[in-house]
Amino acid sequence: QSALTQPASVSGSPGQSITISCTGTSSDVGSSNLVSWYQQHPGKAPKVMIYEDSKRPSGVSNRFSGSKSGNTASLTISGLQAEDEADYYCFSYAGSGTYVFGTGTKVTVL
Amino acid sequence: QVQLVQSGAEVKNPGASVKVSCKASGYTFTGYYIHWVRQAPGQGLEWMGWINPNTGGTNSAQKFQGRVTMTRDTSINTAHMELSSLRSDDTAVYYCARADGYCPDYWGQGTLVTVSS
Numbered sequence: 001q002s003a004l005t006q007p008a009s010v011s012g013s014p015g016q017s018i019t020i021s022c023t024g025t026s027s028d029v030g031s032s033n034l035v036s037w038y039q040q041h042p043g044k045a046p047k048v049m050i051y052e053d054s055k056r057p058s059g060v061s062n063r064f065s066g067s068k069s070g071n072t073a074s075l076t077i078s079g080l081q082a083e084d085e086a087d088y089y090c091f092s093y094a095g096s097g098t099y100v101f102g103t104g105t106k107v108t109v110l
Numbered sequence: 111q112v113q114l115v116q117s118g119a120e121v122k123n124p125g126a127s128v129k130v131s132c133k134a135s136g137y138t139f140t141g142y143y144i145h146w147v148r149q150a151p152g153q154g155l156e157w158m159g160w161i162n163p164n165t166g167g168t169n170s171a172q173k174f175q176g177r178v179t180m181t182r183d184t185s186i187n188t189a190h191m192e193l194s195s196l197r198s199d200d201t202a203v204y205y206c207a208r209a210d211g212y213c214p215d216y217w218g219q220g221t222l223v224t225v226s227s
Contacts, residue, residue, distance in 0.1 A: 001171060001172060001173075003154070034212045034213075036212075036213045036214070038155070040155075045205060045217035045218065045219060045220055046155065046205075046207075046214075047217075048145075048213060048214065048215050048216060051210075051212075051213035051215075052211075052212070052213070054193075057215065070126075087154075089154065089155050091155075091157070091213075091214070093212050096169075097160075097169040097188055098157075098169060098171060098172075099157045099160075100157060101144070101147075101154060101155045101156060102154075103154055104154035104155065
């Protein structure tokens, strides 16, 4: 099972919007609506920001949104803030009870 | 409130085994799967496997099959992950996480396992 492909880094200025892509295959990302997105600050455990492609858990800012087209899922952060600087990972069901993470994206707020 | 508290850091020799514990509280332990995820220093997240605390059923990434054993003790609401035949590249922080459906939502604090002679 190969890791899903994410850009290594994405940056933006405060207030801007950025989008992180997560590309897989028809066996994982494209197979069902089961992609989650995680935010991880240094030395901390991951925090779920989006689940089931586009649903936002209670307490997560509505500046975070998820979408999917074919085998590529995307996380958009609008109104970028300094606190959004972190690593972001996508996570997908990959069939037969297995799962796979993305390679991870470092978001920098300029 | 939901909490997952993991056991403390470990230092192991190559070839040894390590067992990491994850004690759950604040919810019905048998109602949610527990996933195990690891992160090597400076690297990304890697999914290892899950256990169904209700049935004891497990599944793991092909990479770890034959080397990872996941168990649970429902009497003390605790899940365990044992990794054998440790190598230096198994040095990582190991996390447990509760899954609500297909999405791990609550995570433990992580356990650093260092493999070194």
